[in-house]
Amino acid sequence: MRVDLHLHSSASDGKLSPAELVQQAAQLGIDIISIADHDSVEGVDPALEAARLYPSLRVVPAVEINTDVPRGEVHILGYFIDHRREELRDKLAALRHSRYGRARGMVAKLQGLGLRVDWGRVLELAAGGAIGRPHVAQALVEAGYVSNAKEAFERYIGRDGPAYVDRVKLTPAEAVQLIVRTGGLAVLAHPAGIPQLEAMLSQLKAVGLVGLEAYYDGYPAETSAWLSELSRNNRLIITGGSDFHGPGSSVDTVLGGIEVPWEQVQRLFAMAWQRSCPGAFPI
Numbered sequence: 001m002r003v004d005l006h007l008h009s010s011a012s013d014g015k016l017s018p019a020e021l022v023q024q025a026a027q028l029g030i031d032i033i034s035i036a037d038h039d040s041v042e043g044v045d046p047a048l049e050a051a052r053l054y055p056s057l058r059v060v061p062a063v064e065i066n067t068d069v070p071r072g073e074v075h076i077l078g079y080f081i082d083h084r085r086e087e088l089r090d091k092l093a094a095l096r097h098s099r100y101g102r103a104r105g106m107v108a109k110l111q112g113l114g115l116r117v118d119w120g121r122v123l124e125l126a127a128g129g130a131i132g133r134p135h136v137a138q139a140l141v142e143a144g145y146v147s148n149a150k151e152a153f154e155r156y157i158g159r160d161g162p163a164y165v166d167r168v169k170l171t172p173a174e175a176v177q178l179i180v181r182t183g184g185l186a187v188l189a190h191p192a193g194i195p196q197l198e199a200m201l202s203q204l205k206a207v208g209l210v211g212l213e214a215y216y217d218g219y220p221a222e223t224s225a226w227l228s229e230l231s232r233n234n235r236l237i238i239t240g241g242s243d244f245h246g247p248g249s250s251v252d253t254v255l256g257g258i259e260v261p262w263e264q265v266q267r268l269f270a271m272a273w274q275r276s277c278p279g280a281f282p283i
């Protein structure tokens, strides 16, 4: 069985539509995928609909919630959620609107600094999905003010940059609780760089975290081994995914390119089934 539990569609910052992702996954012979868009579940129904054409492919309804900690962001994955639940959709919409206002504010600040960055172009780059700093960064690259996205963050829109704007925030614990209330399983995404990870794990476990994404784009074997050990010590399920954003994006791993121990995938699905998660299905 081939599984990829971390994909982004054009409902957030992915380049492919949910239907295109489903089609590609099916063509690659992948059995199970998860559409886990940033602060959005708008891609889930189109993916489920598209998957009806491919009987061998199953889609796990999911979301990746971007949350804030003092020195950066922590991402929480929610699997098998009830993606139609109003509370979830409302909260995610509020987060996205705050992103919109924030991106707009950053463009205004850049213009105030004398940089000709076009808001319309930023919107185009977001293509109707969850707008974010990567889109502003790309507009800066296109306009020739920086040579790449990294430089855009360092010089302008990073936390200490002159065009940085704050936004509405959710803590990691609040995101875990929201996923739990929506009937889903909460997993800490790409945790390798999180400061004081062990403290965060015990804090999040107390509010319902069940897994850790130990296999991930760019993680060397020793990082995955360390995170797997941490998962075992904390009785968490090990998950993994490519974080595929489509061709030509900053993520290198191809769709389905991350292997996760099958017994861990089974544990995740068994837990979803036992807990009667709305998006659960037997494998």
Ligand SMILES: [Zn+2]
Residues within 6 Å of the ligand: 064, 075, 189, 190
């Ligand atoms: Zn992420």
Ligand SMILES: [Zn+2]
Residues within 6 Å of the ligand: 006, 008, 036, 064, 243
């Ligand atoms: Zn992601």
